[in-house]
Amino acid sequence: MPEPQYGDPDREYQLSATESEVIVAGGESYNGWTYNGEYPGPEIRAVEGERVRVTIENDLSEETTIHWHGMVLDGDNAMDGVPGVTQAAIEPGEEFVYEFDAEPAGTHWYHSHVGLQLDRELLGPLIIEERDPHIEYDTEATLVLDEYLPTEPRVETSNGNGGGMGGMGGGGFPDAPPAEGTLINGRLPDEPATVDVEEGSRIRLRLINAAAAATYEIGIDDHDLVVTHTDGPAVEPVPVDTLEIGPGERYDAVVEARSPGTWPIQVRAVNKSTSAGRALLDYDQSDGDVTEGEIGSRQLQLSDLHAIDSLDEYRGEPDRTIDLTLSGEMMGGDEWTINGQAYPDADPISIEEGEHVRFRMANRSPMRHPMHLHGHHFVVGDALKDTVIVPGHMGEITIDFVADNSGAWFFHCHHLYHMETGMAREVPYEK
Ligand code: C2O
Ligand code: CU
Numbered sequence: 424m425p426e427p428q429y430g431d432p433d434r435e436y437q438l439s440a441t442e443s444e445v446i447v448a449g450g451e452s453y454n455g456w457t458y459n460g461e462y463p464g465p466e467i468r469a470v471e472g473e474r475v476r477v478t479i480e481n482d483l484s485e486e487t488t489i490h491w492h493g494m495v496l497d498g499d500n501a502m503d504g505v506p507g508v509t510q511a512a513i514e515p516g517e518e519f520v521y522e523f524d525a526e527p528a529g530t531h532w533y534h535s536h537v538g539l540q541l542d543r544e545l546l547g548p549l550i551i552e553e554r555d556p557h558i559e560y561d562t563e564a565t566l567v568l569d570e571y572l573p574t575e576p577r578v579e580t581s582n583g584n585g586g587g588m589g590g591m592g593g594g595g596f597p598d599a600p601p602a603e604g605t606l607i608n609g610r611l612p613d614e615p616a617t618v619d620v621e622e623g624s625r626i627r628l629r630l631i632n633a634a635a636a637a638t639y640e641i642g643i644d645d646h647d648l649v650v651t652h653t654d655g656p657a658v659e660p661v662p663v664d665t666l667e668i669g670p671g672e673r674y675d676a677v678v679e680a681r682s683p684g685t686w687p688i689q690v691r692a693v694n695k696s697t698s699a700g701r702a703l704l705d706y707d708q709s710d711g712d713v714t715e716g717e718i719g720s721r722q723l724q725l726s727d728l729h730a731i732d733s734l735d736e737y738r739g740e741p742d743r744t745i746d747l748t749l750s751g752e753m754m755g756g757d758e759w760t761i762n763g764q765a766y767p768d769a770d771p772i773s774i775e776e777g778e779h780v781r782f783r784m785a786n787r788s789p790m791r792h793p794m795h796l797h798g799h800h801f802v803v804g805d806a807l808k809d810t811v812i813v814p815g816h817m818g819e820i821t822i823d824f825v826a827d828n829s830g831a832w833f834f835h836c837h838h839l840y841h842m843e844t845g846m847a848r849e850v851p852y853e854k
Contacts (some may be wrong), residue, residue, distance in 0.1 A: 431480050434469045439480040440487050440545060448614035455572035456483060456543035462609045463548025463567040465665060469525035476522045486512035487540060491523060491549060493531025493655050493809060495798055499523050500830025503797055504536045508831050508849055512537055527552035529655025530629040530673040533631045541839050542576035542635040557657045557731055560677050563627040564618045568690055570602035570634045578840050597844040599636035605690055605700030612701040620680040621707050628676050633670040635839035637692040638791060640667050643704055644686045644714030648676035650723055656807040657731040664719035667693060669793035670809040671837030684714035728806035735816040737802040737823045741781035743774055758845040765845025772850045778826045786818040798832040799824045810837055829854045
């Protein structure tokens with residue numbers, strides 16, 4: 424197992440948000456916005472319980488903020504990075520100091536929470552090492568999945584069937600511009616990211632879907648993925664061939680290196696015509712020729728996930744149940760709504776400190792919605808998560824959480840273009 428890197432009680436990082444050239448593969452590049460000129464942004468890493476300080480300098484021409492996706496920020500709501508809700512956005516030329524406890528452990532990420540900036544690549548991994556992992560492994564690698572969008576992000580319209588645009592007055596849903604490919608750690612498949620393994624070792628893959636819009640299916644030719652964590656919290660290890668990961672979600676999976684070769688790690692956008700992404704799992708004895716194998720059909724289901732931590736405090740009847748209908752305006756609409764309201768013209772969801780709260784979400788649209796609650800983990804099925812996909816076509820998902828972290832928290836669809844056109848609410852409560 425890798426030694427946790429205990430160090431100073433405080434981890435300090437310096438980020439600057441800048442316009443920079445992003446090189447994706449084979450010399451292809453475009454003008455993106457990045458942290459420190461890197462895409463994905465520099466890894467921020469700490470051991471659970473440590474205090475982390477990140478100073479950000481805004482060298483962009485627009486205001487910005489950073490959200491620490493996965494951190495519960497107990498008592499630190501002001502560090503949550505939601506402009507106009509938890510802080511005033513950081514003006515161009517200004518600096519801001521974020522400081523928070525590294526809790527909980529797991530695979531998390533950080534990203535801008537202003538407008539469509541996330542889709543300009545203002546994002547990076549945030550890894551919190553657990554002091555006492557429930558699994559054994561030898562090495563680890565982080566894979567950041569994302570769409571290749573070399574143009575300026577803007578809200579477009581689609582028919583909800585994936586691929587083509589609705590266009591021409593036919594009505595449609597506000598959506599992302601079509602991506603031009605799938606990136607793994609910032610690389611297109613013709614110059615793929617490589618994950619090195621030694622035969623007989625176990626590697627922990629930390630998977631982050633940083634895409635603004637795409638849900639991905641991931642699998643590795645001829646290898647099992649033993650899923651061990653979702654959105655940070657540990658689950659009973661479950662072997663699968665593939666898993667689906669929605670925008671904002673994370674999964675950790677241990678892969679046993681049992682068949683020498685150089686195998687494709689395949690990432691396919693679900694319900695989209697975007698070309699697939701690929702990285703390589705490269706054994707040390709391999710000659711580098713890519714071995715083609717097969718990916719089986721066992722796909723991870725929500726019902727396969729069983730949290731290791733006790734879920735007792737979330738069981739029993741809730742103190743408050745809130746029904747939330749997720750929908751969009753098909754005919755000429757340019758909004759996504761929760762109970763018919765489009766944020767910011769939307770009422771806050773009101774709850775009280777100490778309550779066990781249940782959200783019953785019903786999706787009245789054909790598209791899936793990866794719903795994310797800031798500042799809390801919630802129980803869905805038998806798992807603890809912070810982002811969950813509500814399937815399209817009348818999909819329903821119920822989540823339970825305990826209001827034990829007062830503040831003004833954001834609750835929204837992590838499809839950036841759905842959030843930006845209204846699918847969001849504030850959930851404020853006081854001590
Ligand atoms: Cu990952 Cu409100 O965000
Ligand atoms: Cu959505």
